[in-house]
Amino acid sequence: MTRALVIGGGIAGCAAAIALHRIGVQAEVSEAGSDDHAETGAFLQIAPNGMRALAVDPGGFAPGGMVSRNARGRRVGQMDVGDDPRRYGARVVVLERWRLLEALRDRVRALGIPLTVGARLQRLEAGADGVTAGFADGGTARGDLLLGCDAPAPAPARCSCPRPRRPSTPA
Numbered sequence: 631m632t633r634a635l636v637i638g639g640g641i642a643g644c645a646a647a648i649a650l651h652r653i654g655v656q657a658e659v660s661e662a663g664s665d666d667h668a669e670t671g672a673f674l675q676i677a678p679n680g681m682r683a684l685a686v687d688p689g690g691f692a693p694g695g696m697v698s699r700n701a702r703g704r705r706v707g708q709m710d711v712g713d714d715p716r717r718y719g720a721r722v723v724v725l726e727r728w729r730l731l732e733a734l735r736d737r738v739r740a741l742g743i744p745l746t747v748g749a750r751l752q753r754l755e756a757g758a759d760g761v762t763a764g765f766a767d768g769g770t771a772r773g774d775l776l777l778g779c780d781a782p783a784p785a786p787a788r789c790s791c792p793r794p795r796r797p798s799t800p801a
Contacts, residue, residue: 663747
């Protein structure tokens, strides 16, 4: 089974780990921060296709419509989203960022995907047999591939790593 190291346990990292799990890739998530993410960030909106892809219910509310305005406050567009569940199989959701993160982390854990918090990436070593991540606490993790899902300054980009091998495609 293919094993993926996911560096970053935020929204992108957790969503990636869930998606990898769906296709049979064994993921392991490492997050430099803590599990205390209450009130991190502001509100965000997720479109129906995003809600279907995430396959979690983070709560939030479904607006009946949306209005777009330009910098002067003039209305430049309007969209009715009340019919989205019938049309797209899910609804538009507006919620606080931390609620989505909490729902995704809960889902990762429920799927049995390892999620380690406080794991600050220090180094990467790539070889013919995959990649090894070294963490500040001295721990390591090994995988066949690595996904850098941390921001704004991705730790994998800061680590010195030889050029990765090209993925092979099955014949």
